[in-house]
Amino acid sequence: MKFVIAPDSFKGGMTAKQAADAIQTGLNKIFPEAIFEKIPMADGGEGTVQSLVDATNGRIIRKQVTGPLDSPVQSEYGILGDQETAVIEMSSASGIQFVNNQTHNPLITTTYGTGELMLDAMKQGIKQIILGIGGSATNDGGAGMAQALGAKLYDQDDHELGFGGGELGKLSHIDISTIDSSVTKTKIIIASDVTNPLVGSDGASAVFGPQKGATPEMVKILDANLQHYADIIKRDLHQDLANRPGAGAAGGLGTGLLAFTNSEMQKGIDIVVEYSHLKQRTENADFVFTGEGGIDFQTKFGKTPYGVAQATKSVAPHAPVIVLAGNVGKGVDSLYDQNAIDAIFPIVPGVTTLDKAIADGPKNLAVLAENVGRLINSIRH
Missing domain, CATH: 3.90.1510.10 (Glycerate kinase, domain 2)
Structure with a gap:
């Protein structure tokens, strides 16, 4: 089982590398023998x-x-x-x-x-x-x-x-x-x-x-x-x-x-996809995880999760692309229209303040990745 983990930063809370580490921490509890390819991403802006x-x-x-x-x-x-x-x-x-x-x-x-x-x-x-x-x-x-x-x-x-x-x-x-x-x-x-x-x-x-x-x-x-x-x-x-x-x-x-x-x-x-060699490193992936601090209808206009999804589907069309986000905003249904993103999950488990959501970001991201991993594992068996 190979997981490619390619998130952007969660602004104010985690760098892309920290987010990738948190996702691996969660998945590793369910798939300790899996191969993890971590590729910190960005879209040309901060990070x-x-x-x-x-x-x-x-x-x-x-x-x-x-x-x-x-x-x-x-x-x-x-x-x-x-x-x-x-x-x-x-x-x-x-x-x-x-x-x-x-x-x-x-x-x-x-x-x-x-x-x-x-x-x-x-x-x-x-x-x-x-x-x-x-x-x-x-x-x-x-x-x-x-x-x-x-x-x-x-x-x-x-x-x-x-x-x-x-x-x-x-x-x-x-x-x-x-x-x-x-x-x-x-x-x-x-x-x-x-x-x-x-x-x-x-x-x-x-x-x-x-x-x-x-x-x-x-x-x-x-x-x-x-x-x-x-x-x-x-x-x-x-x-x-x-x-x-x-x-x-x-x-x-x-x-x-x-x-x-x-x-x-x-x-x-497109630049980050090229220089991180995302496509080459995703060719034989079973699942791809990406994400960032917020996702909404604008994500399809050049933001990291959509770019990762498109790149993935061009080389591994059957690998599900799962987005984990700090906040899921309006119009996310439109992100499914091009058959690039397969599922979107918010990482915040309940009502909380912004400061606490940011502080708990790595923990919440790891817990969510673990839970998604349990779902994947149950389906496989």
Whole structure:
């Protein structure tokens, strides 16, 4: 009997690896002789670095970089087990957790620290970077990231621009001759499910700006500045990105990456499936367990449990896929429509507080896995 255990993290409670360990603990009580293949997963958002490092026996690099408010922050990224691939979450350097209701201001926040992490990884000799770009505090079109990589953004007086989306309206010309030589040699895989363009009513400023502290007036300024930025990129770098799907991700960081680096966009879950070798490790599975903190109708739009289920069915169509979740929300019936997920179970055994549910998460997950294991065992006999 072979069980593949491939959960995402349970946000605030367990990492993906801890969740996988808890599921194995429960199943092992019923199937002590079983083979367990544990594959920590993620979908390109929070937890992607740790999941891929755990899944590939990689390592974590810790570094102090420039935070979104131009002050030092402690950050980290991963180098995977192949020693050729780095994985970075931009939020580790430029995330919204570094600002609060008093300090958030997308006119001044910068992605410079993200660029510093990228450059540090490049100096490690890696060949490609997987870059998750969710959870940003920024709206600078990736200009700060480009500056950290060595690009020069000048105003009409040949002064370099300062940080933040509020500066982009002054942009006169771009010089990439000074960009670090390692940038063009490194492939960047952008992990993002966001399809928003850079500008307009569906753009970075209008849709995501208010979440980062932008007032309606700020949104207008930021959107106009990003349009100007896109116009200069089109003129100087010969790339038309203003309306490209995904260019608005992370306050326009998608645009900066596409303009200044050798990059391409992919769905986060697809990247993790590939680099964790999920399909190869699932081919001869008897049962597959996955899960995350919450599951609902949105799970089928690029979230880990659905991605794991689809990958499983493509190589092991008869292996049941069982989802264990901290919270089962609305519309989960729709997840059964594509015959990928076979069963969904909530791990909370009864009425409780959120804090206690999080604290008891590993225990509850193990108990539920044991009970599902008892059901499987009874059916087999």
